[in-house]
Amino acid sequence: VTGSWVEGADGSGFGIENLPYGVVRPRAGGARPAVRIGDRALDLARLAAEGLLELPAGTFEATTLNRYLALGPAAWSATRARLTELLAAGSGAAAPVAGALLPLAELETLLPIDVGDYVDFYSSLEHATNVGRIFRPGSEPLPPNWRHLPVGYHGRAGTVVVSGTPVRRPSGQRAPERAGDAPGFGRERRLDIEIELGFFTGPGPALGTAIPVGAAAEHIFGFVLVNDWSAREIQRWEYQPLGPFLGKSFATSISPWIVPLAAVGELRVAGPVQRPEPPAYLRSDARWALDVELCAELNGTQIAVTNGKHLYWSAAQQLAHATVNGATIAPGDLFASGTISGPGPGERGSLLELTWDGRDPLVLDDGTQRTFLEDGDTVVIRGHGGRIAFGEVSGRVTQ
Amino acid sequence: VTGSWVEGADGSGFGIENLPYGVVRPRAGGARPAVRIGDRALDLARLAAEGLLELPAGTFEATTLNRYLALGPAAWSATRARLTELLAAGSGAAAPVAGALLPLAELETLLPIDVGDYVDFYSSLEHATNVGRIFRPGSEPLPPNWRHLPVGYHGRAGTVVVSGTPVRRPSGQRAPERAGDAPGFGRERRLDIEIELGFFTGPGPALGTAIPVGAAAEHIFGFVLVNDWSAREIQRWEYQPLGPFLGKSFATSISPWIVPLAAVGELRVAGPVQRPEPPAYLRSDARWALDVELCAELNGTQIAVTNGKHLYWSAAQQLAHATVNGATIAPGDLFASGTISGPGPGERGSLLELTWDGRDPLVLDDGTQRTFLEDGDTVVIRGHGGRIAFGEVSGRVTQ
Numbered sequence: 001v002t003g004s005w006v007e008g009a010d011g012s013g014f015g016i017e018n019l020p021y022g023v024v025r026p027r028a029g030g031a032r033p034a035v036r037i038g039d040r041a042l043d044l045a046r047l048a049a050e051g052l053l054e055l056p057a058g059t060f061e062a063t064t065l066n067r068y069l070a071l072g073p074a075a076w077s078a079t080r081a082r083l084t085e086l087l088a089a090g091s092g093a094a095a096p097v098a099g100a101l102l103p104l105a106e107l108e109t110l111l112p113i114d115v116g117d118y119v120d121f122y123s124s125l126e127h128a129t130n131v132g133r134i135f136r137p138g139s140e141p142l143p144p145n146w147r148h149l150p151v152g153y154h155g156r157a158g159t160v161v162v163s164g165t166p167v168r169r170p171s172g173q174r175a176p177e178r179a180g181d182a183p184g185f186g187r188e189r190r191l192d193i194e195i196e197l198g199f200f201t202g203p204g205p206a207l208g209t210a211i212p213v214g215a216a217a218e219h220i221f222g223f224v225l226v227n228d229w230s231a232r233e234i235q236r237w238e239y240q241p242l243g244p245f246l247g248k249s250f251a252t253s254i255s256p257w258i259v260p261l262a263a264v265g266e267l268r269v270a271g272p273v274q275r276p277e278p279p280a281y282l283r284s285d286a287r288w289a290l291d292v293e294l295c296a297e298l299n300g301t302q303i304a305v306t307n308g309k310h311l312y313w314s315a316a317q318q319l320a321h322a323t324v325n326g327a328t329i330a331p332g333d334l335f336a337s338g339t340i341s342g343p344g345p346g347e348r349g350s351l352l353e354l355t356w357d358g359r360d361p362l363v364l365d366d367g368t369q370r371t372f373l374e375d376g377d378t379v380v381i382r383g384h385g386g387r388i389a390f391g392e393v394s395g396r397v398t399q
Numbered sequence: 400v401t402g403s404w405v406e407g408a409d410g411s412g413f414g415i416e417n418l419p420y421g422v423v424r425p426r427a428g429g430a431r432p433a434v435r436i437g438d439r440a441l442d443l444a445r446l447a448a449e450g451l452l453e454l455p456a457g458t459f460e461a462t463t464l465n466r467y468l469a470l471g472p473a474a475w476s477a478t479r480a481r482l483t484e485l486l487a488a489g490s491g492a493a494a495p496v497a498g499a500l501l502p503l504a505e506l507e508t509l510l511p512i513d514v515g516d517y518v519d520f521y522s523s524l525e526h527a528t529n530v531g532r533i534f535r536p537g538s539e540p541l542p543p544n545w546r547h548l549p550v551g552y553h554g555r556a557g558t559v560v561v562s563g564t565p566v567r568r569p570s571g572q573r574a575p576e577r578a579g580d581a582p583g584f585g586r587e588r589r590l591d592i593e594i595e596l597g598f599f600t601g602p603g604p605a606l607g608t609a610i611p612v613g614a615a616a617e618h619i620f621g622f623v624l625v626n627d628w629s630a631r632e633i634q635r636w637e638y639q640p641l642g643p644f645l646g647k648s649f650a651t652s653i654s655p656w657i658v659p660l661a662a663v664g665e666l667r668v669a670g671p672v673q674r675p676e677p678p679a680y681l682r683s684d685a686r687w688a689l690d691v692e693l694c695a696e697l698n699g700t701q702i703a704v705t706n707g708k709h710l711y712w713s714a715a716q717q718l719a720h721a722t723v724n725g726a727t728i729a730p731g732d733l734f735a736s737g738t739i740s741g742p743g744p745g746e747r748g749s750l751l752e753l754t755w756d757g758r759d760p761l762v763l764d765d766g767t768q769r770t771f772l773e774d775g776d777t778v779v780i781r782g783h784g785g786r787i788a789f790g791e792v793s794g795r796v797t798q
Contacts, residue, residue, distance in 0.1 A: 117557045122641060143639050148582045149572055153641040154553035154648070158516045158729050159606065168607035170724035173548055173678065183547045185678050207558065207650070208567035208797075234724065240542050242521060242552040243642020249553070250724040251606070279572065279584050325569035325633065325649040330557050398607075 003089045006101065009038030013389025016087050017266075019080060020257035020391075021065055021222065024107040031063040031110050034102070036257050036391075037087055041107055043100040050096060053082060064114045065258070069202045069331035073218050076202070080262055109256035111162040113200055116333040118160055118252070119322055120196075120228060121152040123313035125272065126341040130353040135236075147276060150313035150321050152338075155228075156249035160334060163225075163255050163393040169375060170250040172234035183237065190232035190358070191373040191397060195294050195349035195381055197308050198226040198336035199315050200258060204329035211323045213284045216316035217261060219329060223290070223315075225255040225383050225393040226336045232352060232372070254334075255383070255393040267291045267385040271314050278317070281324055288314030292385040294340060294349075299378055301364040304354060306340050306347045308385075375399045402488045405500065408437030412788025415486050416665075418479060419656035419790075420464055420621065423506040430462040430509050433501070435656050435790075436486055440506055442499040449495060452481060463513045464657070468601045468730035472617050475601070479661055508655035510561040512599055515732040517559055517651070518721055519595075519627060520551040522712035524671070525740040529752040534635075546675060549712035549720050551737075554627075555648035559733060562654050562792040568774060569649040571633035582636065589631035589757070590772040590796060594693050594748035594780055596707050597625040597735035598714050599657060603728035610722045612683045615715035616660060618728060622689070622714075624654040624782045624792040625735045631751060631771070653733075654782070654792040666690045666784040670713050677716070680723055687713030691784040693739060693748075698777055700763040703753060705739050705746040707784075774798045 003009070004016040014020070014036050024041045025031045034041035044060040047053050053060075055075065059067050068075075086093040122128055125142075128151075132141025145151060161167075169191055174184040200221045204211060211219055228248060235247025271289035290308035297303065313321075318335055339349040348354045351372050355361055358371040373379070377397045383390030402408070403415040413419070413435050423440045424430045433440035443459040446452050452459075454474065458466050467474075485492040521527055524541075527550075531540025544550065568590055573583040599620045603610060610618055627647060634646025670688035689707035696702065712720075717734055738748040747753045750771050754760055757770035772778070776796045782789030 117555055119644075144574075145572075145582070145636055145639070149637065151637070151641055152644055154555055154644070156516050156553055156726055157556070158732065159726050161606070165606075168725050171609070172724050173544075175543075182675065183544070183678065185680070207560070207564075210570070231724065237544055238548065238550070239640070239642075240544070241638070241642070242550055243638075243640070245518075245551055245553070246721070246724040246726070249721075249726040276581065279582065281584070322645070322648075325571050325630065325645040326567050327555055327558050327645070327648040333557065 004037060004087045005089050005091060005094050006037045006040060006087060012038050013384055013387065014038050015387060016084060017387045018259060018263050018389065019083055020259045021112065022257045023064060023110045023112045024102065025110055026102060026107055033060045033062065033065050033068065035083055039104050040101040041104055043102055046100040052086065052096065053079060055079065065112050066114050066332045069200065069221050072202050076221065076260065077262065080260060109162060111160070112256060112258055113332045115157040115160045116330045118155045118157040118334045119152050120155045120336045120338055121150050121313065121318050122338040123150050123311050123318065124338060124340050125312040126310060126343055127339040127349060127353065130341060130348065134352065134357045148278065150318050152318065152322065153243045155252060157334070159249055160252045160254060163253055165253060165395060166398045167229055167251045167395045168398050170231050170234065170246070172231060172246050173237055174233040175237040188231040188233055189372065192230040192232055192351045193296065193379050194228035194230055194339040195296055195304065195306060196226035196228055196336045196338060196340060197223055197290065197292065198254060198334050199223050201329045201333045201335070202331050204323065207328050208326040210326060211319055213282055213316050213320035216319045219319060220261050220315060222258040222260040223264060223390070224258050225381050225390050227253040227379065227381055227393050227395060228336060229253065253393050253395045255391045257391045259388060259390055263388055264290055267388060269309055271309065272312050274312065281320055282317045284316055286316065288316045290385065292383050292390060294381060294383045297380045298370060299364055299366065303362055304346060304348055306342045306349050308340060310340055310342045311337055373397050403436060403486045404488050404490060404493050405436045405439060405486060411437050412783055412786065413437055414786060415483060416786045417658060417662050417788065418482055419658045419662070420511065421656045422463060422509045422511040423501065424509055425501060425506055432459045432461065432464050432467065434482055438503050439500040440503055442501055445499040451485065451495065452478060454478065464511050465513050465731045468599065468620050471601050475620065475659065476661065479659060508561060510559070511655060511657055512731045514556040514559045515729040517554045517556040517733045518551050519554045519735045519737060520549050520712065520717050521737040522549050522710050522717065523737055523739050524711040525709060525742055526738040526748060526752065529740060529747065533751065533756045547677065549717050551717065551721065552642045554651060556733070558648055559651045559653060562652055564652060564794060565797045566628055566650045566794045567797050569630050569633065569645070571630060571645050572636055573632040574636040587630040587632055588771065591629040591631050591750045592695065592778050593627035593629055593738040594695055594703065594705060595625035595627055595735045595737060595739060596622055596689065596691065597653060597733050598622050600728045600732045600734070601730050603722065606727045607725040609725060610718055612681055612715050612719035615718045618718060619660050619714060621657040621659040622663060622789070623657055624780050624789050626652040626778065626780055626792050626794060627735060628652065652792050652794045654790045656790045658787060658789055662787055663689055666787060668708055670708065671711055673711065680719055681716045683715055685715065687715045689784065691782050691789060693780060693782045696779045697769060698763055698765065702761055703745060703747055705741045705748050707739060709739060709741045710736055772796050
């Protein structure tokens with residue numbers, strides 16, 4: 001394939017090599033699944049209605065992509081091949097397809113998935129080490145299990161929102177000021193971000209059956225950027241002994257375009273060496289680390305640049321671990337990586353780490369300082385690797 | 400109301416005072432919502448089709464109750480009043496309604512809800528104290544936050560199953576035998592139960608808006624029995640620092656009949672005195688403790704009898720806490736209480752507590768001993784209070 005006939009697509013990061021899926025709503029009309037090409041969205045409902053896609057009836061007559069995810073990898077692969085054919089430079093299909101191309105500027109991008117279960121991992125060695133050093137100075141930063149399994153927990157699927165959704169500063173309890181005092185209550189004062197990657201799954205095996213690490217590719221549909229907004233005061237007071245709850249459940253933002261697994265092939269690199277060697281069910285020779293550069297901006301000032309390839313535990317290992325006990329997955333389940341930090345100080349994926357728990361404020365381009373987020377602040381996380389753009393996930397903090 | 404014309408309903412625990420909702424499938428025919436009366440299921444799809452219920456078209460043309468839950472409390476109340484009228488002794492409606500009554504013996508009971516998010520609390524003071532004493536002997540058994548907020552975490556909604564579903568013994572990692580060894584791996588050797596109550600919600604306010612404790616009744620649809628199967632070896636190795644994950648996500652069983660909030664009025668009693676007084680957003684004078692006796696049988700031997708009224712934190716407080724940060728709830732979200740233990744040794748709601756971490760085996764009626772569950776074991780939890788039966792939640796352990 002030497003490019004697309006769609007104007008401006010080649011070299012945009014959303015060229016014919018990418019073709020990410022989303023859901024859009026025109027100013028007049030209902031929500032519908034689409035594929036992004038350049039600065040346009042290809043209306044999949046219309047394409048199917050015109051007989052240009054061979055899929056079960058009604059797959060794209062939907063306001064989410066869940067039905068499509070339920071079809072599984074053979075259908076995803078066939079559809080991708082067909083879309084590539086229709087959009088390729090020199091394709092005879094240009095005329096009928098052109099009518100289904102909608103300018104993104106005239107569309108709203110919606111949450112593309114009705115999220116089933118949402119799991120958030122803790123898979124960055126640098127992040128887990130930084131957090132350990134901040135919260136437990138002087139002791140071993142990593143918990144004893146950390147290098148043996150991808151630590152993770154379930155988050156709240158119902159508060160996953162799409163990029164652009166305002167994030168209201170949560171209220172909640174915080175630890176007592178002094179031992180013996182009553183806990184505090186009020187608006188969170190240490191509102192944070194977490195730069196993450198996430199993947200959506202298709203169907204899985206029956207309850208009681210694990211997904212082998214070598215079969216992960218059959219179940220992973222594609223990837224999004226994730227900002228796992230975090231309320232550090234709430235989290236620190238609540239999280240023992242059962243883990244994060246309200247400190248994370250007020251909003252988790254994702255980018256609107258799901259980059260298919262088939263599109264990230266050229267970004268797959270070997271991950272970090274794992275020592276000690278993980279147990280057999282987590283061992284894989286396949287390249288599963290994603291060389292995706294992730295940049296975060298706070299009110300227009302770049303505050304962090306990190307990369308998906310730093311992750312110690314891969315998506316395949318996360319999925320194999322999450323199902324080794326026989327847990328099912330369903331079309332539309334979301335698995336996020338946890339904060340991605342790199343080895344350098346500018347590569348930290350949260351304000352907690354970037355400001356070292358508020359000790360070292362950041363200075364923004366407008367001269368103001370930040371430890372944690374203030375009302376009105378806007379955070380944008382962007383991702384790209386090679387010819388593949390992940391777009392962005394943004395959110396503005398409201399009172 | 401002085402009873403029902405349906406034979407055997409009065410005094411059965413499933414009389415006209417109860418009318419719990421479920422989903423059933425006849426031997427020939429599709430799944431459909433139903434209300435239980437005595438040992439029969441009233442086919443709600445058929446009742447609606449015959450014009451006997453005033454509800455939006457298609458509400459009960461469904462394989463789950465989610466659409467009905469989405470209608471909210473005014474519709475629930477009106478439907479309950481109408482069903483009570485149709486089923487009351489002396490009702491002129493007996494003839495047309497009788498045709499929609501199906502014998503339970505000829506039906507399969509299915510998972511009644513497509514579960515959205517699933518939260519599991521830790522709301523029993525006796526349970527949390529027992530666990531603290533077992534795991535951290537010699538130190539303060541309750542974490543510092545425990546008396547200030549209902550500790551909880553998100554579980555895996557996709558592995559909530561209906562009573563009767565076999566429970567496959569999960570595999571997973573366990574802690575190294577000696578420090579420095581590699582972790583173990585294999586079938587869980589300390590498979591446990593947890594006796595719980597849970598409630599399903601209807602619609603909630605918009606993202607960013609809390610549910611006040613005094614408004615909880617507008618959002619709680621009804622209650623079920625919950626067995627939160629637990630793999631103690633997996634849990635103990637994985638749960639620090641982010642909480643239970645695979646130790647809980649292989650299966651959570653619920654009873655098939657959802658007892659409406661309106662039916663438990665006569666069981667609502669004052670809960671335990673809370674000291675220190677909880678923060679303002681958790682204070683309520685309403686009676687929210689449920690006087691429901693909960694009995695667990697292992698292979699036919701009664702091993703525990705506890706009661707919902709022991710719970711320190713109420714359903715209303717759980718819901719107010721879970722949304723105080725602005726998290727949304729959706730129709731079909733499940734909130735479970737956590738293990739319910741009472742003050743006495745026979746009132747403990749898990750094998751972990753009943754056998755004190757395996758130290759004191761139980762002797763079953765067949766003369767065999769148990770610390771944790773063996774393959775082939777069947778656990779049945781039953782619940783009832785006054786004239787209201789909750790039915791049962793059962794499960795057999797398979798290899």
